[in-house]
Amino acid sequence: MAVSPYETIGLFSLHSGSIPSARNASLGLVVGIPQGTTCSSQSCIDQSLKLGADEVVTDIGQLQEPALYTWYQTRVKEYSWMISYSSYAPEMELHREVLTCMGNGYLGIRGCFEGERASSEHCPGTFIAGVFEPIPEEAYVKGPRDLLVRCPNWCLVEFAIDDGSFESVFSGQILSYEHSLDFRSAVMSRTIVVRNKQGQDTQLVTRQVASMPSYHVCAIEYTLTPLNYSGKVTIRSSIAVDDPQSVLQPLNILEMGRKEHAEKGIYMVAQTAVHKTMIVLHATHNLMMGAHQVMDSVTVETTPTSVAENHIFSAREGTPYTLHKVVSIFTSRDSEC
Structure with missing residues (x-):
């Protein structure tokens, strides 16, 4: 597909291990979705943000158009000037x-x-x-x-x-x-x-x-x-x-x-x-x-x-x-x- 990484929204569960890779791949929006019952909602949210998720939602319906518009008009433009790492390796x-x-x-x-x-x-x-x-x-x-x-x-x-x-x-x-x-x-x-x-x-x-x-x-x-x-x-x-x-x-x-x-x-x-x-x-x-x-x-x-x-x-x-x-x-x- 002729789509740039910055036009891509990726949805990843915490336990998939894919959030750091998605962050380093410069996707436009990396969304973490807590899944399973092994951790509380807040602990999974905190862990997803620590690994590099831009946003964390518990339901895909939380990704509404106004929030996405704001993200792409402001924060993506800022991040496009940056190279960043959210974990120590x-x-x-x-x-x-x-x-x-x-x-x-x-x-x-x-x-x-x-x-x-x-x-x-x-x-x-x-x-x-x-x-x-x-x-x-x-x-x-x-x-x-x-x-x-x-x-x-x-x-x-x-x-x-x-x-x-x-x-x-x-x-x-x-x-x-x-x-x-x-x-x-x-x-x-x-x-x-x-x-x-x-x-x-x-x-x-x-x-x-x-x-x-x-x-x-x-x-x-x-x-x-x-x-x-x-x-x-x-x-x-x-x-x-x-x-x-x-x-x-x-x-x-x-x-x-x-x-x-x-x-x-x-x-x-x-x-x-x-x-x-x-x-x-x-x-x-x-x-x-x-x-x-x-x-x-x-x-x-x-x-x-x-x-x-x-x-x-x-x-x-x-x-x-x-x-x-x-x-x-x-x-x-x-x-x-």
């Missing part, structure tokens, strides 16, 4: 990070979650046009022997509750997950609700951009909301060479620390191993509660491969706290340097 994350990359002509950023370091499931990476390095002879593969260098990871933002450790969000129970890239606004975003081993629920909403008019500048908006607890929270924002053994990150760190002059923040100066290209990154931070500055305690910590700024504050249940992270990136190849 570890085995697919490397693939999704590529599909949700952002760039501005000067640099490109993989769509990795801000709280993750390099691993078998995640590969945070910023690549700058023209910054190449030859790969070692023992790593030769078919194809080019010069590869783009993966710059220090400036995206890294993590949190800890009370005196707990900084752990991967995905080591907890993911209660809801949404990852999207809006091609119209060029904003990559995630909304995650996670429950840790202590039963504390936290909502994270992140947004990331690479500036077009100021192409050396990138920014992250990281909003944390304690959903069922109050207490001390630490948000740690880092610049890190998180995979120094990788052939894609052949960097030597020359200098890093905290800038104490007019424009405070943390910085790192790294140099590529062969071509000696210098890469300089500087990050500033601002922690807000709505329109008000948060009275937080700020400390700086360094390791042999990273520099981080810790923002420590007392969080209240149900209150969102937003860390704004603005990063500038330059290299010795830039005429502006």
Whole structure:
């Protein structure tokens, strides 16, 4: 049939397992229909929405013309600009990070979650046009022997509750997950609700951009909301060479620390191993509660491969706290340097 996916309405039961596939196939409207008696109506509705259903009905007669007209006139137009995923799939994350990359002509950023370091499931990476390095002879593969260098990871933002450790969000129970890239606004975003081993629920909403008019500048908006607890929270924002053994990150760190002059923040100066290209990154931070500055305690910590700024504050249940992270990136190849 000569019908585009956006003109298609798909009806799927929760137990068919087809809702995530239909969502990723970009159908115009994915409708979930709870069936069977093994779950309550509300639990099936919630589960269907979590898997990616746009609407959930208990009877096909609920799909009336006015509602369908509104859907196709408004929400489908919005969604047509977006690529989105409504569930976390570890085995697919490397693939999704590529599909949700952002760039501005000067640099490109993989769509990795801000709280993750390099691993078998995640590969945070910023690549700058023209910054190449030859790969070692023992790593030769078919194809080019010069590869783009993966710059220090400036995206890294993590949190800890009370005196707990900084752990991967995905080591907890993911209660809801949404990852999207809006091609119209060029904003990559995630909304995650996670429950840790202590039963504390936290909502994270992140947004990331690479500036077009100021192409050396990138920014992250990281909003944390304690959903069922109050207490001390630490948000740690880092610049890190998180995979120094990788052939894609052949960097030597020359200098890093905290800038104490007019424009405070943390910085790192790294140099590529062969071509000696210098890469300089500087990050500033601002922690807000709505329109008000948060009275937080700020400390700086360094390791042999990273520099981080810790923002420590007392969080209240149900209150969102937003860390704004603005990063500038330059290299010795830039005429502006």
